[in-house]
Amino acid sequence: MLREPLFHFVILGLLLFLAGRAYQTRTDVYRIEVTPAHVAQLARSYALQFGTPPDAATLEQLIQDDLRDEMLFRQGRALKLDQDDEIVRRRVVQKEQFLIQNLHAPAEPTETDLAAWYAAHVDRYAAPSRAGFSHIYFAVGPGGDAAARARAQGALARIPAGVTRGPERGDPFPDLYDFSAFEPEQVERLFGRTEFAQAVFTAPTGRWSGPFRSAYGWHLLYVAARDAPTRPPLAAVRERVRSDYLQGAQDRANAAAFEQIARRFTVVRADRKAAP
Known part of the structure; x- marks a missing residue:
C-alpha cells in the first residue's frame, strides 16, 4: 500500500x-x-x-x-x-494621520531654537496697531452712490476747525460714532474689509479726511490717535513661540513621512488629456 x-x-x-x-x-x-x-x-x-x-x-x-x-x-x-x-474613507485617513503624527513627534526645542524661530517670525507676535477715531456717516439713498459721496464731500468742506466729532452733520448710523483703541480686525469686523477700514490706520491724525467707502456707505473720518505695532520680547511670548515651533516641526515631519508613503504609489492621471 x-x-x-x-x-x-x-x-x-x-x-x-x-x-x-x-x-x-x-x-x-x-x-x-x-x-x-x-x-x-x-x-x-x-x-x-x-x-x-x-x-x-x-x-x-x-x-x-x-x-x-x-x-x-x-x-x-x-x-x-x-x-x-466617504465616511469610512475619512475615518481611515484620519487614523493614518494620527499614526504619522505619533510616530514623528518633534523634540523639545532649545532656547537657541526658540530664539531663531522668533527672529524669523517676529511679525507674527507683534501687538497690532490701535486707533481711536470718530466718523460721520452718509447713507446711499435714492440718488445712488455718487450722490452720497458728494454730500460727504460737501460736509467735509463745512466742518469748522477744532471739531473732532459731528455725527449730526451726516445720517444716523446703526452703531457707534466714536471708537477707542480699536485693532484692525475689530474695525474690519464692523465696517468690512473696505476703504474706510484701511483708512483708519493710514489716514492722517488730528484732522478730518475722506470720504471713504465702507460696507454701509460713505464716511468722513477723524483719527484722534494711533499706536504703532509693538514687538514684545521673546520672554513675553515664549509659550506661543514654543507652541508654534513644535507645530512647525510636526508639520515638516508629517510632510516628510507622507512623502515616504507617496513614493510607494504610482498615480495615473486619466483625467488629464494627453499633450498634443
Missing part, C-alpha cells in the same frame, strides 16, 4: 484539505476569538471613561456589545459596504 501512487495521492490530498480547513478556521470572517488581552482593553477603556473598573456584569455586557459591533462590522465588510463610503 505504501508503494501505491494512489495512496500517496489520497494522503497528500487529505493533508492539503486539513491545512486548508485549519487556515479557513483561523481566517474565517465568521469566527471571532475573544482574547484576554481584548477583554482587558475593554475594561481599560471603561475605566478611563468612568473613572472606575467595570464589575463582572458590566464587563460581560461590554463584551457582548463589542461582539455585536464586531459581527456587524464583519458582515458589512463581507457585503463590501466599506467600499466607496
